[in-house]
Amino acid sequence: MTEYNIDVREWIRFALMDFDVALNEAKRYRPPIEIICYHCQQAAEKMLKAYTIAQKSALKKTHDLETLIEECKQFSPDFSNIKSNCVMLSSYVSGARYPSEIELTEYEMKQAIKNAQQVLDFTKSKLKELGHEYKEEL
Numbered sequence: 001m002t003e004y005n006i007d008v009r010e011w012i013r014f015a016l017m018d019f020d021v022a023l024n025e026a027k028r029y030r031p032p033i034e035i036i037c038y039h040c041q042q043a044a045e046k047m048l049k050a051y052t053i054a055q056k057s058a059l060k061k062t063h064d065l066e067t068l069i070e071e072c073k074q075f076s077p078d079f080s081n082i083k084s085n086c087v088m089l090s091s092y093v094s095g096a097r098y099p100s101e102i103e104l105t106e107y108e109m110k111q112a113i114k115n116a117q118q119v120l121d122f123t124k125s126k127l128k129e130l131g132h133e134y135k136e137e138l
Contacts, residue, residue: 008132011050012124019043019116026113033109037092040116041065044089047123048072054130063093072123082122085115 022039025031041063048068053059055075060067065086072079089112 008050008054008127011046011053012127012132015043015046015050015120018046019120022113022116026109031106031109033104033106034092036109037089037104037112040112041089041092043116044086044119045093047120048086050132051075051123051126054127054132065090065093072126076126078126079122082119085118088112088115089119 018039022036022043025036025039044065045063045068048065048071049059052068052071052075057071057075060071062068066083069079069083069086092112
């Protein structure tokens, strides 16, 4: 196995770990909504980066999901299908990372989970088309 394949697999693994944390935290009696939304954004970001790495593209050092979607669209225009999901998740990169006056609701948390799930599922299918297999379990 090449180092390149390990990198892709590691980015996928980290994306799935972020999403797993979000799902597990959402089950708590008083879930930390801001943290959950942040982990949803991070999961989407890392999965999109895995795709660009799989395409042998240089890794963009950005947290902006819209920028990452544009890069992914260079390889597959189908990524426009999840752009709206990414736009929604992008607001959590800094607003949920640090204390702020923004108060997120349980509804927004559920939407973040749904959006992240759609980005992950779509991107995993595109990675599979490229021959990148991975285990679902962490």
